Amino acid sequence: MTKKITIEPVTRVEGHGKVTIHLDEENNVKQTRLHIVEFRGFERFVQGRPYWEAPVLVQRLCGICPVSHHLAAAKALDMIVGAGTGDGLTPTGEKMRRLMHYGQIFQSHALHFFHLVSPDLLFGIDADPAIRNIIGVAMEHKELAVQGVMMRKFGQEIIRATAGKKIHGTGAIPGGINKFLSPKDKEYLLNGSEDFNIEKMIEWSQGIVSFFKDYYKKNKKFIDDFSWFPSNNMSLVRKDGAMDLYHGVLRVVDHDGKKILNDVDYQNYTDYVEEEVKNWTYMKFPYLKQLGPEKGWYRVGPLARLNTCDFIPTPLAQKEFEEFRSLTGGKPNGHCLHYHYARLIEILHAAEVMRDLLNDPDLMKGELTVKGEKSFEGIGLLEAPRGTLFHHYKINEDDQITMANLIVSTTNNNIPMNRSVNIVAKNWMNGQAEITEPMMNAVEVAIRAYDPCLSCATHALGSMPLEVSLYDAGDNLIDRKRT
Secondary structure (H helix, E strand, C coil): CCEEEEECCCCCCECCEEEEEEECCCCCEEEEEEEECCCCCHHHHCCCCEHHHHHHHHHHHCCCCHHHHHHHHHHHHHHHCCCCCCCCCCHHHHHHHHHHHHHHHHHHHHHHHHHHHHHHHHHCCCCCCCCCCHHHHHHHCHHHHHHHHHHHHHHHHHHHHHHCCCCCCCCEECCEECCCCCHHHHHHHHHCECCECHHHHHHHHHHHHHHHHHHHHHCHHHHHHHCECCCEEEEEECCCCEECCCCCEEEEECCCCCEEEEEECHHHHHHCEEEECCCCCCCCEEEECCCHHHHCCEECCHHHHHHHCCECCCHHHHHHHHHHHHCCCCCCCCECCHHHHHHHHHHHHHHHHHHHHHCCHHHHCCCCECCCCCCCEEEEEEEECCEEEEEEEEECCCCEEEEEEEECHHHHCHHHHHHHHHHHHHHHHCCCCCCCHHHHHHHHHHHHCCCCECCCCCCCCCCCCCEEEEECCCCCEEEEEEC
16 A cells, blocks of 8 residues: 655746655655656757757757757757867857856856745745745845846846847857847946946855855755765866866766766767666656666756866856865765755856956957868757756758757756655655645755756657546546557
């Protein structure tokens, strides 16, 4: 005899998912699963389309992180048009894309922390759901809510200035970029108003890092004990080991910090990464080939990036990084809720990078694109807000896409999210005679820590299952067929 608890939908995340929890006769957690219940299929939708359409098409996967897909696809197509070899893009193309990308990091992290996460921190996991939301934050913590809105707006304005539109822009094209930064936009972003300029964004970013550090000091046991487990960690890093969210080599370290993948060329990712499929979710399960599916899974995202990089190449964020790493004696951090701490350090880093780029004259002059010898396959990786994002395309002689494989950030975090769900469910529900709303919200808090984009992650291998159930007027099951 088992009791089944279903949390559907998982709230304050992007996309649709549910959690099922099975309890035994003593009300102890027997099994937990995070199910992704929607299917998108973009890997098939783009087949047959001209390759140059991919950067515009694939960003329709998501309204929260379209820039990430836009740029990852463009980077893959750089290889196809021959711009990814040799000296790479022009300085203008490279830096405009970087500004676009860091604007995306900034706005997405701000949206997640202020709108989706802060209610749990400010009011508590067990607070009344009527107040435990962004409206409650706006009513009770107006200044913090305004900062969150304005920070996201700034990131969106960066995207508009570089991509042409705030959502689903067209700025990145195979081989480069299609526009310069205008003098008007540069002035607006540097000196728009008293509360809307890059220096204010840096100030607010420092403030929100301090806010979380203060919260952590007061709630250290809760944050550290909520969900911890050792894992491998994957991210791109610059060739000198620095954090680089746009480009680099692929690095994986284990829970002790030992390198499993030592800065390899991501064009060869298929030599290292495999994907597994399970019949209870549309989300795949990536793992490192050399370790196999049982031991080869890994974390990605802000926490993993701070675990893999050697340093952050901006001074304010580097100072915070050193303090963050000291919490675990320099070893990789396995605490689930420390994702929020790492995410806020990245907000600060993104603000510093945007300031440097806005003052770079290359964004307003020079060549926009470059081309070389054509290829029929291209792979593009970058660090999306939620983690390492893979785009892989093949084309034919008619320039049509014949194969597309996307391993998105949330897919890479599939097993870690499931592990966090299991740990938190056991901690909060084992032996409880009654399952309360705060207990179920605790499970959602674990999922939200990863900032999952569930709609991005719904790409299954093989056939899509179809189940039809027939019930009579009394709601009795008559027949069920599954294909």
